[in-house]
Amino acid sequence: GAVVSQHPSRVICKSGTSVKIECRSLDFQATTMFWYRQFPKQSLMLMATSNEGSKATYEQGVEKDKFLINHASLTLSTLTVTSAHPEDSSFYICSASHRVLKSSDTQYFGPGTRLTVL
Amino acid sequence: AQSVTQLDSHVSVSEGTPVLLRCNYSSSYSPSLFWYVQHPNKGLQLLLKYTSAATLVKGINGFEAEFKKSETSFHLTKPSAHMSDAAEYFCVVSGMDSSYKLIFGSGTRLLVRP
Numbered sequence: 001g002a003v004v005s006q007h008p009s010r011v012i013c014k015s016g017t018s019v020k021i022e023c024r025s026l027d028f029q030a031t032t033m034f035w036y037r038q039f040p041k042q043s044l045m046l047m048a049t050s051n052e053g054s055k056a057t058y059e060q061g062v063e064k065d066k067f068l069i070n071h072a073s074l075t076l077s078t079l080t081v082t083s084a085h086p087e088d089s090s091f092y093i094c095s096a097s098h099r100v101l102k103s104s105d106t107q108y109f110g111p112g113t114r115l116t117v118l
Numbered sequence: 119a120q121s122v123t124q125l126d127s128h129v130s131v132s133e134g135t136p137v138l139l140r141c142n143y144s145s146s147y148s149p150s151l152f153w154y155v156q157h158p159n160k161g162l163q164l165l166l167k168y169t170s171a172a173t174l175v176k177g178i179n180g181f182e183a184e185f186k187k188s189e190t191s192f193h194l195t196k197p198s199a200h201m202s203d204a205a206e207y208f209c210v211v212s213g214m215d216s217s218y219k220l221i222f223g224s225g226t227r228l229l230v231r232p
Contacts (some may be wrong), residue, residue, distance in 0.1 A: 006161075032218065043208065043222045044162075093161055097218060105150050105218040109162040 003027050004096050006110035008067045013084055014118055023094030027075045029074040030096035035067070038091040048104060050077050057064045091115075120145045120211045124223035132231045134220075137196040139226045141209030144190065150212035151192045152220070153183055157205045165207075168192060179203070204230045 004025040013019050023033055032051050036044040048069050050056040056067040056069035066088075077096075081088055091114050095107035125140040143149060150169050154162040166177025173185045183194045192209060209223040 004161075034219075043224050046219060049219065074132065091159075095162075095220075105212040105220075106152070106167060107218075107220055108164070109154070111161040112159070114159065 002098070002108040004094065004108050004110040006094055008113060008115050009111060010114045010116075012058075012116045012118065018080055018082045019083075019084055021092055021094075021115075023077045023079070023096070023110050025075045025096040025108070027033055028096075028098055030098065031074075033071055033077040034095045035069060035077075035079050035103060036060075036093045036095070037086050038093060038112075040091075045051055047079075067083060081115065084115070086117045089115055089117045119207050120149060122209050122211050122221055122223040124207075124209050124226050126226050127224065127229065128227045128229065130229040130231060131199045133201055134198050137194070137203065137228065139194040139200045139207050139209075139228065141183075141192045141194065141223060142190050143192060143209070145211060147172050151183075151185065152210040152212070153177065153181070153192075153194050154208045154210060156208065156225075165194070199228075199230050201230050201232065204228055207216050 005024045007022045008028045014090050017106050035047045038044050047062045048056045050069050050071040052071050052074050058064045071077040091112050093112045095109045097107050121144045123142045152167050155165050156162045165181050166175045168175045168185045176182045181196045183192050184191050207226045210220045218223040
């Protein structure tokens, strides 16, 4: 149980285009979903926290107009990188926490999406 | 505020020898602590979690970690390393507020020599 998927696993796009990344909790309802960014050989950096049906909370320094997050249901959150530029190239990872389990601070991570902007 | 320090950026062991990955935390309350593993170009997999029920926590794949409040440590160990254990390991503490944010250590890369 507690499986999180991401789609696509890898995407290459041209500079100026927008890219959507999906994050799904496959076998549980997620109270909260999180979006992280990871640069090569570095730790994960939290970008935003997303609760179903409400606006995402962005971390300091993360542009909410550039990284659009939608959490339409208890099993799906999307991250859209708008007008992507080469500096947005990175590994994006989502995670989800259970709706009903007491241990709701445990996050289950997706496999990540490698974004390359040319 | 909570923080996590992983004391080694790289650890290299021979296959079949013990593994020790060190982690110290700082927290003003009793924290939840985690170890996650990340294989190259993959997401993170939960190895184990401490939530104050027992100080010695057993995880998957033979890993375990011991919570030592007096030393503010949560080191990860395994008696015998396997080649498949080579990966990046993150020590993580849960944030204090209701958002349940995770605070990540900088990571330790485990290399396993044949």
